Amino acid sequence: MKLAVLITLTVALWAGLTAGALPACRRVCQRREWRDLSPSERDRFVSAIKSLHSRPSPTFGGLSYWEHFARIHEQNAGQVHNSGFFLVWHRLLLYYVEQALQSVDPGVCIPYWDWDQTYNQPEKDEIWKWLGGSLPGRPVPDGPFKDFSVNWPNRHMLTRGFDMNSKVRLYSSSQNDAAIVSESVYGSYSTNVEYSSHGAVHSMIGGDMITMHSNLDPLFYLHHGKVDYLYFQWQSRHDTSFRSIGQASVHGTTISLTTPMPFFTDITVGDVIDPANTCFIYRRRQNDHATGLDGTDDSTNTTSTDEDDGSVNGTSVNGTATGNGTNGTSVNGTHHNGTNGTSVNGTTGNATEDSTDNTTSVDPDEGDDDDRQLVQIDPAFAEMNGFDEKKLQQVQEDMNTFETDIKDGKQVVPPGFFDDSTALEEAEANRLRSLGLEVDDATQDNTTSSEEADDQSGAYAISPLFSVAFAVAVSLLF
């Protein structure tokens, strides 16, 4: 009898371990825009990253638990970019990193970064004040990741290549919205996001962010949190059952819900497209300080984690501006506007000075799109994503066409289309609650004490079922 129970338990346990589904959520994070985090929540996020970086990788000798994920990302880069895996695989990566962070501090969720809020003046975004600025060709000059030394793929200091004096812009929220509206098939939406808004942020930041170990930079996770939030918004418009993958292809092969994920081969595509499995939900930004959008003072932002950043942010826009002022039509494939730090700076030289009329940060033209050039995909980034010059040119032409269509009113977001975003998010939170999951209350600090941290290694967390079965089996043995 005892033996039979033991065998049954062992089989159940084995099945639980090999079934491959993600373990049941311990709780569901409400991932929030980073400006909505309290100062202490921001500090805890940074501390958790540093703690992971002080712990050994469970798999790779000589690497930290933080570098562990950079190596996984790099070694699977060819499969998970430029392919239908892009959105789903990065969602899974965020899940594992979030679980790992929670093994250090259970109250931490990955925040996202609304880079489209300051798309037209990304150099003024407050995120540089929090996570440090950028000096092309130099290690991160300030903030909590100054002197952040990493060992993958070689020993170096975390580096960003963004020239804070450049005048570039990223994709706007209306462009992001238009993509959600117009791309109703997962595969096309994934491709659109990967090459346009997603690629632009990597290319703009430069340094480690345009390599395939880009996730050494904590900004990677805030950026991909935003990308995943866009995907979540797309799902809540086009895939409300969170079950559809459409016609997504990977280098010519169509993937389905049962396709195993690269590297995490016991997890399928279908496992990750439902937030009930990946333990997160997104919360629309509440803090609406539109820093830099219109050049107004942001001194009322009480949550700013201000450090001395006078030398790198906001005050000196004169003299080094690039951009040919013709915007949109002349940036296809062959021109680079020198915004990507060291990699493409000046290669075709279309920089024209506008130093005389841009000596202060209150230039009336600053809010005008035509003043700035969209960040182009860095050729180095494109090459690592596996596309050649011809493909790069095609992608950039597509991006320019999309942009022109928006300006010409051909890509229209129906009035009110996004008005119910908050309601949709609340409905999703309620669905998860109805499944018996504990969902964060996003309006309050998550005060879970770090002493409650357990030692589960996030990527290889043991399921509660396993723990219970193991305990019962042991108790039966004695």
Ligand SMILES: [Cu+2]
């Ligand atoms: Cu990636």
